[in-house]
Amino acid sequence: MTVSAHHHEHRSFRSSQDLAMSIDSRQFASLAQQYGTPLWVYDADVIRDRIAQLRRFDAIRYAQKACSNVHILKLMREEGVLVDAVSGGEIERSFAAGFSPDGEPEGVVFTADLIDLPTLATVLKHRVTVNAGSLDMLERIGKHAGQHAGEQSPGHRVWLRINPGFGHGHSNKTNTGGPQSKHGIWIGDVPRAIEIVRQYGLKLVGIHMHIGSGVDYGHLSQVCDAMVDLVTSLDHDIDAISAGGGLSVPYRDGESRIDVEHYFSLWDAARKRIEQHLGHAVRIEIEPGRFLVAEAGTLVAQVQSINRRPKHDFALIDAGFNDLMRPAMYGSYHGVTVHTPDGAAPVGRPLADVAIAGPLCESGDVFTQDAGGVVTHRQLPQPQIGDLLYFQNAGAYGSSMSSNYNSRPLAAEVLVDRGAPRLIRRRQTIAELLALELDV
Secondary structure (H helix, E strand, C coil): CCCCHHHHHCHHHCCCCCCCCCCCHHHHHHHHHHHCCCEEEEEHHHHHHHHHHCCCCCEEEEEHHHCCCHHHHHHHHHCCCEEEECCHHHHHHHHHCCCCCCECCECEEEEECCCCHHHHHHHHHHCCEEEECCHHHHHHHHHHHHHHHCCCCCCCEEEEEEECCCCCCCCCCCCCCCCCCCCCEEHHHHHHHHHHHHHCCCEEEEEECCCCCCCCHHHHHHHHHHHHHHHHCCCCCCCEEECCCCCCCCCCCCCCCCCHHHHHHHHHHHHHHHHHHHCCCCEEEECCCHHHHHHHEEEEEEEEEEECCCCCEEEEECCCCCCCCHHHHHCCCCCEEEECCCCCCCCCCCEEEEEEECCCCCCCCECCECCCCCECCEEEECCCCCCEEEECCCCCCCHHHCCCHHHCCCCEEEEEECCEEEEEECCCCHHHHHHHHHCC
């Protein structure tokens, strides 16, 4: 992908690893002036680049919880990507973006550890394939699917999401495998799951094994072996396996980038062993969320105040943890750069130790903190009121985790596609917020 000379001129605010980023610092500032701050900005070029890196997998199924804007979903669909939904609302988003629950592989799969009755009704009405993470959920699908479809219809399509008994992640809150995780059917309960599948005549599509965010290749190899062992002991045929998600991205300069080819080769080797056992071809799905969108997204905020303290100054901005939750929730790191209101570098300013915090009436509303909640700081050019701060790699679990805490409206979102920006979510208004309570 080509990068303009203008982009190179203002390149310093992005990691040098981000080769596909096509938005320069002045364009961010221009968008902030046009749409206000805080503002989410996404680069479609980056999303397409990350999709292209995963093309060797038979199916790329986007975990939309990472960033579920309908226009982002439409971009995924145009690129041939399928979608995963983890709630009734995400199923409806999938449909709004043009995805179909039909097909082989199906356009939409619903993944959860439980299924409430309204979501069950949606799943049955549209015959959405279900990736079941608990025996109770599987049983509920089985009991109701036969009644809904009639006994002559083919069985409802299901995957089994298996917890292999171990997991991996940078935080207990992102580790989705092992005895401390709520997710998935426990490995020892798989025989009972197969009994339920047979009892209700469900169509078992495949086995899904997702064990958490972050990648350790030795650990991944262990997961692949667990998948092979499980499928060969199933005593039941399947069409596909899912490698789940958890493909990491480098949030800090110097962090290594995932070796996608090696990642695929490990799963491909597992697939071949499974095919040898089953005697037919088996599809591999990958379920990336963060990997496709994290580096595509930037949160633009404006400095409103400088609060002096002995050890470091606080730069107080107009974005809070209601906008970007990850630092407060996980102690996550996002690179931050300082820019003048027109997007230029703040030339000639001294470096200072700066903590960055938001406007919420909440002590934890700090973007520079560690996993234990201790406030940290960055060495940055001394910010001034009116400056813009760009939070990098904020496309995953940024906007999608936003809230209305402190009665703050949801921020606007802009997608820049091949250099052309368009508003993909207008800024929410206080009137819209109040209408849910006053118009009853």
